[in-house]
Amino acid sequence: MPTRWAVKWDHEVAVQRHFRRITSRNQVINRWLLVTLVVVTSPFARGDEPPAMRVLQTDNGTRFGVFGERMKRPAPTFFVFATSVDDMARLGVYSQTGRELARHGWLYVTLDPPCHGRDAKKGEPAALSGWAHRVKNGEDLVGPFTKRCRDVLDWLIAKKYTDPDRIAAGGTSRGGFCALHFAAAEPRVKAIACISPVTNPLALREFAGLKKEQTARIDAGSLADKLAGRPIWMSIGNHDQRVGTNDCIATSRKLAAASRKNNPNAVSPVELIVAPSKGHTAIDHAYTLAARFIADAFSNDRLSLSFSVVESGQMTMGENNQGGFDEKPAHPVRISRSFAITSRVITNSEYERFDPGHRKWRGVTRISKDDDDPAVYVSWHDAVAFCRWLGHKEGVPYRLPTEAEWEFARRSQPKLFEHDGAAVENWCLDGYGPYAAGSVTDPTGFPASPIRVTRGGPWKSTDNLPHVTNRLGNVPGDRNRVVGIRVVLGHLPQSSKSAVLPTRRWQRDVVQKRHAWKAPVPANQPWFAEPIPFAKIPPKLDGGPLFTKHNHCPGIAWCPNGDLLAVWYTTIEEWGREHAIAASRLRQGRDAWDEADLFWDVPDRNDHTPTIWSDHKGTLFHFNGMAVEGGWHDLAMLFRKSDDNGATWTKPRIIAPKHGFGNMPISSTFRRADGTICVPCDAVPGANGGSILHISKDNGKNWLLPSRGKPAPRFSMGKSGARMAGIHAAVDQWTDGSIVAVGRGDAINGRMPLSISRDGGLSWTYSASPFPPIAGGQRAALRRLRENVLMLVSFTKGSTFTSDTGTEFEGQGMFAALSEDGGKTWPIRKLLTDGKRRALDGHAWTDRFIMDATHAEPKGYLAATQTPDGIIHLISSGIHYRFNLAWLRLANRAP
Known part of the structure; x- marks a missing residue:
């Protein structure tokens, strides 16, 4: 694990922060310091009133202050430096903190810093001026101090006061400087926390006139090699001119670099937080952060993350x-x-x-x-x-x-x-x-x-x-x-610009008035409209997010306002990561679809495949697969809803979260008579293996997969299993409650397989349908029409049809079959052509073809819906067909 570099940055924020001078800030020390340290100790006896600081003396005569008693077990010990021992006893902030730490089983120990208290020498300046005086005269400023600290530590350990494995040091300002030097001289100090520390004495005004070579030995940066490998936390204000913000930053870099050099695999967190300040102040929450750092250092629960500053x-x-x-x-x-x-x-x-x-x-x-x-x-x-x-x-x-x-x-x-x-x-x-x-x-x-x-x-x-x-x-x-x-x-910055998602073509100017549906002709009059393209890719969108090369696998639904909405996938390669979902709207009263626009895309993940469905109550449902990368072998499935005619959609909800097989939806969604929504999906990514149903009994809130955990069935005559036979299942419910399905692949006796369920889709019985099997580039559609007729639309390479003159002819391509007994018989079969010769572009695997009296579209992935006016809307991979049931009952014109 790499050494933890790092400098942590607490950036400036727009809100006004309030700061206090360190002395006053200490008086309101955050209780987090007191509470957090509790978690690293075992329970200790607590009196109602912890003792005040005691001043003790080692066998060698070193004087120190301590809060806390000798316990049954040696205690964790925190050496804190700021001012003299006597001042520490008198100042409320230190006595309060010491008492609380003692209450929770810690020892709080302090000594006179150099030139403070009993360490001040007669005739020399006090405090920091005394530091400069000693350095100027060539005296050892820190050696005697660290020697006294080590003497105290040895005494505390020998007297069973202190646990030698739980020793920390810290301090504010000059006290932070002392803590760093003590830790450098004493490897038993396991963690250091410094608030606004002196790191380079030359930054102090008292050291004015001294040269770098005079302070080189006491500069905190010179301690880097000795401190390498130990957790060090420092904080400083971003404009601290008293001790030098930039000096503190430079020191932290040296400390981190030394840790890395010493042992690249060692965890050595060196953390510096720079935050807004006014002069020489503690940053906001400095004591909380320091306490957490020390607590984590002894709790074995610290995340030693490696950061790099950008x-x-x-x-x-x-x-x-x-x-x-x-x-x-x-x-x-x-x-x-x-x-x-x-x-x-x-x-x-x-x-x-x-x-x-x-x-x-x-x-x-x-x-x-x-x-x-x-x-x-x-x-x-x-x-x-x-x-x-x-x-x-x-x-x-x-x-x-x-x-x-x-x-x-x-x-x-x-x-x-x-x-x-x-x-x-x-x-x-x-x-x-x-x-x-x-x-x-x-x-x-x-x-x-x-x-x-x-x-x-x-x-x-x-x-x-x-x-x-x-x-x-x-x-x-x-x-x-x-x-x-x-x-x-770092705090999240405020952007200079607010970003708003673009409004897509299918979202624009969507009428929200409910449409009064009226058929173009009486229901008993055959009606067939000119086929029209729906997958119209604008040239400026080609190359992403939409593509002209491969548009396929559509779904279609009608909207309460009279519009039709179609979705499909658009891509260069079916398994590609550029794979996205396009949509187009056929607005009520118009005869041409809008140009396509992006409908849905999880960027750089394959979106196999979309389906859209109207619940006939005013809500549209969109279901889609979502791959981990490319391909369709590891899909999850999500869904969205729209209550405004498809103009806006809810945030996606993942209803099949485990990536894998069985989550590629097919455009054959239906609702059972009991209200259960059923979404068919391919059970496998290959050509054979069947289809399954995802079901929701509460209108999409919760989803079940009845086939989960059940064995793959054997698709043969009279057998049964938990899947529908064939992939890309076309499925709907008949009036008696049975569910009828056909599919591609898994042929039975050389015919398209037929699956019937009489228990709501939990189990299926298999048989051979009377229809030829379909293959690559083809997907059937099965819908129960409003007239209670099952309509199957599929493909044939060549089948016999009866013309309006009673003669038979061989037709090829897309055909429709009708059943009025739930799929038992299919007496009406019609080649889906009006006999007119025309050239059409079916997109995807279909490409361009000729439609005439004996040839219908040869391939395509089909989806169908019937609007409330009785018109059947069938789309292939690129073409929209419109007709009514009366036209389907009408025999083909003789070639």
Whole structure:
């Protein structure tokens, strides 16, 4: 484990903070100092009134003050230096603190600093002027002092007062200087806490006129090698001219560097907190933080995180010439404040201090098994809670990095990300959204976004996304194997610009008045409209987030206002990480779909696949799979709802959180007669293996998977099992309560498989349908129409159809079949063409084809809905068909 560098920064904040001079601040010392130290001690007898400070003397005559009695067991001991022993006894702050520590089993010990109390020499200046006097005259300022301290410590240990394994030292201002020198001379001091310490005596006005070589031996930076390996905590105000803020910072760097050099694998936390101050004052909560630091040092419960400071500055964020569309435009970004970021991701052992239950995720899919492996399977909410817990524990503002901070740190300190942390995505604080042109200071993303940014990665993954500007994201509730945590120390800056998500085409100008549905013709009059394209990709969106190359796998739903809304995936490659969901709206009364726009995307994760469904009561449901990376073999499933005709959607909720098989929704959602919502999903990522149902009995609040834990069935005639036969199942409920399904693959006797359930989808019985099997690039649709007729739409390479003249002909492509007995018989079959010759573009695997009297669309993934006016809307991968039941009953025109 690397040495803990680090400088911790507590940045300036906009709110006015109130500070007191150290002397007055001490008088109201925070009770956290008293309470926190209790946790590191065992129970001790407590009297009603702890004794006042006693002044004792060692066998060698060294005088010291102590609060606390000799206990049955040696006690933890805190050496505190500030002023003389006699003043420490008189000043309320010290006597109060000493009494409380004694009450809780601690010894509180103090000695006269050099030139204070009994150490002052006759004829020399007192206090700090005396320090300068001795140094100027070549006297040893600190040697006699540390010798006295060691004499006291030896005496306390010999008399069984002090536990030799639990010794700390601390002090304010000059007392901090004394504590550092005592610890450097005495390795039994295990931890040091200094508030506004003197580190470079030349910063003191009393040392004016002295030279560096005269103070070199007592400069705190010279103690670095002797202090290497021990926890050291310091705090100072950002404008402390009395002892020198910059000198304190320089000393902390030397201390940390020495620890690293001494033993690169040792945990040696060196922490410096710089915060707003007025002159020589204690920073806000300094005593709380110091107490927590000392308590943690002895509690064996401290997280020894390694931080690296990133100085403020500017960068060009994003990339115009390579990478994804969302990395554009490159734009100037200013990071106005320095911050500290962990030099690696949080490990399993560190995260499990916060959440011991996380251990169950170790080794899942053979990922992240050991203590020092990155902690993965943590959600954004988990990560935020971890930062909050850690901040409360240590009393400092921990949080996730903003996306801009992450990229700035990656650009300015690339080596920081070279080791294990470079291979794990890191949660960022920001909501994901598009970059805007123009400069911005401290951007913090899109608060309203349903996606949270991740950066970096991948770790032991299947893909390679190395460049610094690459943007990723995830649903904040998701846990997966490639996303972990880096922590930032620092207050969140206020951005110079507020970010608002763009309004998409399908969201704009959506009428909210309920539509009065009226069919274009009487129900008994056949009606077929000209097929129209719906997946219209605007040229300026091609290349991301939408793509013209591959648009496929649609869903369709009607809206209460009379509109139709279609969704589908758009990508370059089906397994690609660029995979996103597009949408388009056919507005009521129009005959052309709007141009498409982005509907849903988890950036750089495959979004196989979407479905959209109207519950016929005014609510639209959107279901979608979400991969860990690329492909569709490890999906989780989420859903959203809309109550305003699809103009806005709820935040996504993950309803199948375990990434794996069985979470790729199919556009065949239906509601059982008892109100249960049923969402079919492929059970497997391959060509055979069946489909399953996710069900909700409470309108989407809770979800069940009846097939969970049940064996994969054997799909053969008369057999039964927990899955529907065939992937991409087309399914609906019949009037008698039975559920009918067909699918692709898992053929039975060379025919498309038919599955029937009579227990609400818990179990299925298999048989061969009368229809030919379908294959790649094809998906059937099955809907129970309002007229209580089952409509199946599928494909054939060549089947016999009867024309309106009674003659038979061979037709190819998409056809419809009707059943009025729940799928037992299918007396009506019709090739889905009006006989007119036309050239159409079916997109995806269909491409361009000719539709005529004997040829319908040869391929496509189908989805269908029937609007309240009785019109059936069927979409393939690229074409929208409209007709009514009377037209389906009408035989094809003779070729």
